[in-house]
Amino acid sequence: MGGLPEESWASSEATRKSMQGNRSRDTKPELAVRSAVHRRGLRYRVAARPLPELRRTADLVFRKAKIAVFVDGCYWHGCPEHHTQPATNPEYWSNKITGNIARDQDTDAHLQEAGWTVLRFWEHEDPETVADAVEQTVRSALERGIRNS
Template identity: 35%
Template sequence: MDVLTKEQRHKNMVAIRSKNTKIEVCLRKALWHKGIHYRKNYKVLNCHPDIVITKYKIAIFCDGDFWHGKTFEKYDVHTNAKFWHEKIKRNVERDLDNTITLRDNGWIVLRFWETDIKKHLDECVAEVLRQIELRKNTTPGGTPWKNQ
């Protein structure tokens, strides 16, 4: 049984965003400040990365700790626990499938946890810059990379 009324639960769930979350906006602003041009929520091979750098085929996901299973055990879910465990499990499986699909098609996939973006934003931006430099110079096979 839910501790909230149906109207309260609806209001709560409507407020949960899937696009333009605080962590996405924070990372995007930091990347833009470094002069990195990107697309947001751009569809790539049936995946929807939060940030896509099309020029270098880099897909960036900003994963919420709860929704993507990093700290699910930390949360004490009492109501409808089976549903939430299954939902988070499906999210994790979808994340893995998306990562595999993108990598198999020549994309670099970066996933940053919510807490990492909040606490170590500079390190996240540095990793993106490092991957851009790697992509500028070589392909995964070591040959000069051409934007396709």
């Protein structure tokens, strides 16, 4: 008890505790984007499944407009600009990040097949610029929906 499990991915107990403390939602970049989108008068679901049968959640979900927004972390999603490979346990982390990227692509494909628009942004992108893109896409989708009714 107190030690690492036999098959732990962590190189040390401190690393394990640190990594377990990482948030999967309500990160600073996500909160900044949500706040900026909210100030524009748009309302959305937070950390919701766009497709109930798909066990994946988007950071912001606009159900009526069928838009799913993801604010991806540079490390966890393999940002080409900022992702760095750790020196400790590199094979594990390389496989982990590659798997995350593949899951992101699979999620996008499922959502698009179901008629959803997927917007993905990196955590390092300016929240106001992201919110502008989200607002434009949502308002355009809603406007098209009204015209097609």
